[in-house]
Amino acid sequence: MRFYVPTDIYVEKNCVKNHAKDLLAIGKRALVMTGRSSAAANGSLIDVTEVLKAGEIPFQIFNEVEENPSTDTVGKALQIARDFNADYVIGIGGGSAIDAAKAVALLLSNPDLHADELHKVPQNPLDHVPVVAVPTTCGTGSEVTPVAIITNRKINLKKSIPHVIFPTLALVDGKYLASAKKTLIVNTAVDALAHMVESILNVKSNTLNRMCPEYGLKLWGEYKDTLLSDSDVDESLYEKLMFTSTIAGMSIAQTSTAVPHGMSYDLTLHAGVPHGPAVGYFLAAYTEVCAKFVPQDVAKILSLLQLQNIGEFYEMLRHLIGTCTVTRQMRDNFAAAMKVNHSKLDLVPGSITAKDIDYIYEKSLVVE
Ligand SMILES: [Fe+2]
Numbered sequence: 001m002r003f004y005v006p007t008d009i010y011v012e013k014n015c016v017k018n019h020a021k022d023l024l025a026i027g028k029r030a031l032v033m034t035g036r037s038s039a040a041a042n043g044s045l046i047d048v049t050e051v052l053k054a055g056e057i058p059f060q061i062f063n064e065v066e067e068n069p070s071t072d073t074v075g076k077a078l079q080i081a082r083d084f085n086a087d088y089v090i091g092i093g094g095g096s097a098i099d100a101a102k103a104v105a106l107l108l109s110n111p112d113l114h115a116d117e118l119h120k121v122p123q124n125p126l127d128h129v130p131v132v133a134v135p136t137t138c139g140t141g142s143e144v145t146p147v148a149i150i151t152n153r154k155i156n157l158k159k160s161i162p163h164v165i166f167p168t169l170a171l172v173d174g175k176y177l178a179s180a181k182k183t184l185i186v187n188t189a190v191d192a193l194a195h196m197v198e199s200i201l202n203v204k205s206n207t208l209n210r211m212c213p214e215y216g217l218k219l220w221g222e223y224k225d226t227l228l229s230d231s232d233v234d235e236s237l238y239e240k241l242m243f244t245s246t247i248a249g250m251s252i253a254q255t256s257t258a259v260p261h262g263m264s265y266d267l268t269l270h271a272g273v274p275h276g277p278a279v280g281y282f283l284a285a286y287t288e289v290c291a292k293f294v295p296q297d298v299a300k301i302l303s304l305l306q307l308q309n310i311g312e313f314y315e316m317l318r319h320l321i322g323t324c325t326v327t328r329q330m331r332d333n334f335a336a337a338m339k340v341n342h343s344k345l346d347l348v349p350g351s352i353t354a355k356d357i358d359y360i361y362e363k364s365l366v367v368e
Helices: 019-024 042-053 073-082 095-109 180-202 211-228 235-255 258-272 274-292 295-304 311-323 329-338 354-364
Strands: 007-010 032-033 058-062 089-095 131-135 148-150 155-160 169-172
Touching: 007 235, 007 329, 019 169, 032 073, 032 148, 032 258, 042 058, 042 073, 042 089, 042 131, 042 235, 058 073, 058 211, 073 095, 073 180, 089 095, 095 131, 095 148, 095 211, 131 235, 131 258, 148 180, 155 258, 169 235, 180 235, 180 258, 180 274, 180 295, 211 235, 211 311, 258 274, 258 329, 258 354, 295 311, 329 354
Parallel strands: 007 169, 032 058, 032 089, 089 131, 131 169
Antiparallel strands: 148 155
């Protein structure tokens, strides 16, 4: 058994300021990558740039990372990083900004590699310049995973790139959730939930790496009623939400995500569904199918979430993210692609059949 997360992780209020020294020690010139507005609105960008200014670290901001970052965006940021001679990359935001920062960090160290070639499997592991991650949503976990999900729009492919890029430093502060809408908090919390469930319902799950998802699911179960209620999320829960998301990231760093994530990418790419709900639509049906193989694990997950049975799991997710409608053609195409997606199917803790996959799609998506 092995547990491996080489990232230096701090989870606390005012984390960026408290650990300014760590942030400044990583490099000499920083590229700061964010989305268009949220990092400015939630205070994370100003926290980071104040530290960089005080430490006299020159920096350049690239604030054009979109949801589902593309190879084109990565290429654009890379050019700016090269022109600026950046020797480390700071990603501030949700998974998109952090994943794009990882891709730029890889390309900066590998001048022969083009952004459009990021999905090609390398012959040998590739180096990268250091990455600092400052998450501002409570779902991605990218601050502690080696994974970067990048979309190549030229070939309609949304997938993790096959490179190991753990951030050197993760600065996790729940206060950045204060300006987030409830829908964003719910959607990203569902993503974190999926990371933990898929980490347990996974052939790579073992007693060592299970510590993370089991503890995280317990926390999730404790605040699930707040997510389900109509009221706003109380400030006192921000750190717990963010902490769970980081724990969920540590979970998939050991096992990787499983079938629901594999199914979600087509839904996002072809139907524009945000990542959290796209994963969440498949989660209960995947859990139900896995109950045939590992009933005791499913029972444990439900008990940690304070749910009585799988029916309550379906109901909870439906309440949180609603339903998703697609055409029959889309659903058939998605199912056909999933049936040959062995990178995810091989992680199922049992012999999943084509019939099981069809069942998951039938239970998870509404056909118009
Ligand atoms: Fe995810």
